[in-house]
Amino acid sequence: MSAFRRLLQKLEVAPDERPLSVLRNPDLEPIPHAKRQWAFWSFFAYYGLPNVSAATFSIGSALLSLGLDIKQSIGTIVVCNIVITLYTILNSNPGFKYHIGYTLEQRMLFGIYGSVIGIIIRVGLSVVLYGYLSWLGALCLNLIFSSWSKSYMNMRNTFPESVPMTTRDCISFLIFQLIQMPFSFIRPRKINVAGIVFCFMAIFSVIGILAYTVSANGGPGPLYYTSQELSSSQRAWTWLLAMTVWYSGISPVIANQSDYSRYGSHKLKMHAGVAIGVCLTGTLAPVAGMFSASATQQLYGEALWLPTDMALKWLEDNYSAKARCAVFFIGFSFTGTQLVVNLTQNGYACGMDLAGIFPKYINITRGTLFVQLISWVVQPWTFFNTSSAFIDSMTSFGIFTTPIMAINVVDYYIVRKTRISIADLFTLDPNGAFWFYHGFNLRAIFALLVGIALGLPGLIFSVNTKLKPNAGMNNFYSGYTFFTVIVSGLTYYILTLIFPIKQRVGVTDDKDYFNAFSLTECENLGMEPYTEKINCEYIDMERGRNRTLSGSAQPRLSLHSTPSAPQVIQLEASSKND
Numbered sequence: 001m002s003a004f005r006r007l008l009q010k011l012e013v014a015p016d017e018r019p020l021s022v023l024r025n026p027d028l029e030p031i032p033h034a035k036r037q038w039a040f041w042s043f044f045a046y047y048g049l050p051n052v053s054a055a056t057f058s059i060g061s062a063l064l065s066l067g068l069d070i071k072q073s074i075g076t077i078v079v080c081n082i083v084i085t086l087y088t089i090l091n092s093n094p095g096f097k098y099h100i101g102y103t104l105e106q107r108m109l110f111g112i113y114g115s116v117i118g119i120i121i122r123v124g125l126s127v128v129l130y131g132y133l134s135w136l137g138a139l140c141l142n143l144i145f146s147s148w149s150k151s152y153m154n155m156r157n158t159f160p161e162s163v164p165m166t167t168r169d170c171i172s173f174l175i176f177q178l179i180q181m182p183f184s185f186i187r188p189r190k191i192n193v194a195g196i197v198f199c200f201m202a203i204f205s206v207i208g209i210l211a212y213t214v215s216a217n218g219g220p221g222p223l224y225y226t227s228q229e230l231s232s233s234q235r236a237w238t239w240l241l242a243m244t245v246w247y248s249g250i251s252p253v254i255a256n257q258s259d260y261s262r263y264g265s266h267k268l269k270m271h272a273g274v275a276i277g278v279c280l281t282g283t284l285a286p287v288a289g290m291f292s293a294s295a296t297q298q299l300y301g302e303a304l305w306l307p308t309d310m311a312l313k314w315l316e317d318n319y320s321a322k323a324r325c326a327v328f329f330i331g332f333s334f335t336g337t338q339l340v341v342n343l344t345q346n347g348y349a350c351g352m353d354l355a356g357i358f359p360k361y362i363n364i365t366r367g368t369l370f371v372q373l374i375s376w377v378v379q380p381w382t383f384f385n386t387s388s389a390f391i392d393s394m395t396s397f398g399i400f401t402t403p404i405m406a407i408n409v410v411d412y413y414i415v416r417k418t419r420i421s422i423a424d425l426f427t428l429d430p431n432g433a434f435w436f437y438h439g440f441n442l443r444a445i446f447a448l449l450v451g452i453a454l455g456l457p458g459l460i461f462s463v464n465t466k467l468k469p470n471a472g473m474n475n476f477y478s479g480y481t482f483f484t485v486i487v488s489g490l491t492y493y494i495l496t497l498i499f500p501i502k503q504r505v506g507v508t509d510d511k512d513y514f515n516a517f518s519l520t521e522c523e524n525l526g527m528e529p530y531t532e533k534i535n536c537e538y539i540d541m542e543r544g545r546n547r548t549l550s551g552s553a554q555p556r557l558s559l560h561s562t563p564s565a566p567q568v569i570q571l572e573a574s575s576k577n578d
Contacts (some may be wrong), residue, residue, distance in 0.1 A: 013363045025359040030099040030516035034350040038263040043191040043273030045199035051281035058305040069228045069506035080243040081282045095258025102256035103356035113439030119353045126350035135380035137338030138173035139308040143331025147324040165381040184368040188348040201333035210288040213295040223293030247481045251398035295407030300377045345403035403488035410489045433504035443495035451488035
């Protein structure tokens with residue numbers, strides 16, 4: 001064995017009782033039923049955390065800059081939260097029923113090899129969002145340090161004016177990145193308790209900021225009473241754009257919902273947690289942010305949108321024990337919120353995706369460390385320069401993830417009738433359900449590209465104001481929250497009618513090979529429950545495959561059914577290269 005091959009073997013992730021393969025490692029397998037412990041409060045916090053974070057608190061700045069007033073902005077938020085809840089619940093069920101994450105869903109949608117497309121899209125978004133939320137976490141961490149030391153709060157900036165950050169913020173950013181790294185070694189399903197704690201702490205902080213600013217000002221302030229007169233047409237398109245801004249920030253979370261719905265222990269509790277978490281906290285925080293900003297405009301002569309700016313202003317005006325205590329609590333709650341949100345929605349998500357591309361060498365922990373190390377290259381401090389930069393970054397995310405969500409819903413509910421074979425997600429057999437055409441589902445890829453292509457011109461026009469915009473493309477971009485769902489979903493469905501999928505549509509496994517289903521679930525799905533014998537059968541299959549690979553013949557994994565026996569998985573030696 002060469003030195004290079006020995007090095008590669010040492011770099012392989014630790015296997016479980018089953019050998020690794022080019023498609024499987026322990027982090028990619030369905031979640032065993034004994035480890036699915038997320039219920040109402042876990043899902044409430046999972047969606048409550050991003051909604052009560054510092055970024056969401058300041059979203060009113062983006063909405064008002066579109067030309068809406070506070071009352072109109074609240075209306076768009078309420079309506080959009082209902083839409084977000086519907087999208088999320090529809091996208092939750094594949095992960096809940098079959099206990100698989102976003103990465104395996106991409107194999108189901110785009111094919112065994114085509115899955116790389118959906119995975120790379122989310123890896124790119126995870127890197128950008130991880131850096132963005134890390135910088136915002138650093139601003140929250142500043143509150144803690146500033147409440148401890150007045151010298152730190154008033155630290156002299158040693159950077160030139162051309163650099164869009166201060167020395168103080170840079171130090172906090174580096175420290176926040178270091179704080180996040182040890183959490184890479186925690187399993188994603190175990191961080192729900194910390195999420196629940198920080199979610200409620202952040203809710204109390206949001207309510208406290210709202211109560212203090214409005215009370216100190218003696219009312220909600222001038223922004224609340226400002227009204228905007230828009231024509232019916234202007235109001236309609238502005239509402240759509242405002243809903244897109246609000247939706248797009250959470251659109252990657254909706255697309256990868258199966259990563260966490262697979263931890264769900266009870267379907268109704270999961271859906272209730274999602275609905276209340278989205279609608280309650282998703283209305284409370286932005287409304288509190290707009291009222292507080294309106295009050296600060298009258299109090300301080302300028303509207304402060306970030307809660308970190310408000311808290312630092314309190315310390316600058318009165319560095320008392322009372323103010324320091326309040327700022328510390330606010331800083332600690334928002335810092336914890338940023339930490340959990342960033343890990344669950346970007347760090348762990350990127351780790352899961354990279355494990356799908358390099359299953360022999362990357363697991364969730366290694367993938368999370370990877371995104372932590374490279375996230376600084378997106379220069380997240382530039383996201384906070386102007387409100388337009390903030391809007392552009394927020395509204396662009398959903399262009400890439402919304403088509404995936406739409407295709408997933410159509411494929412799972414309409415094409416496959418909620419029935420899929422998990423074993424087929426781990427095979428290169430051309431007869432497998434997700435092989436399609438040489439490992440690519442061209443129908444889904446085309447529908448994805450159509451949805452993205454129609455949204456890109458509007459994004460380009462919004463970024464480059466020197467170009468003469470096309471009204472139709474701009475309108476599509478403003479409402480892609482709805483239009484892309486229709487276009488990509490309908491395109492995919494029509495293509496499946498013209499070019500029907502022939503491989504094992506609507507087929508489930510006859511055996512629980514991964515110990516992922518309870519006895520009740522096995523009975524409902526018509527599966528033979530997991531046993532040691534089935535586990536040994538799966539291990540023997542993997543070992544046989546590895547032995548064959550070391551020889552001259554290539555293996556072919558065939559899945560077939562017979563009228564008198566359940567589905568059998570066999571490994572047959574063949575000279576054909578899969």
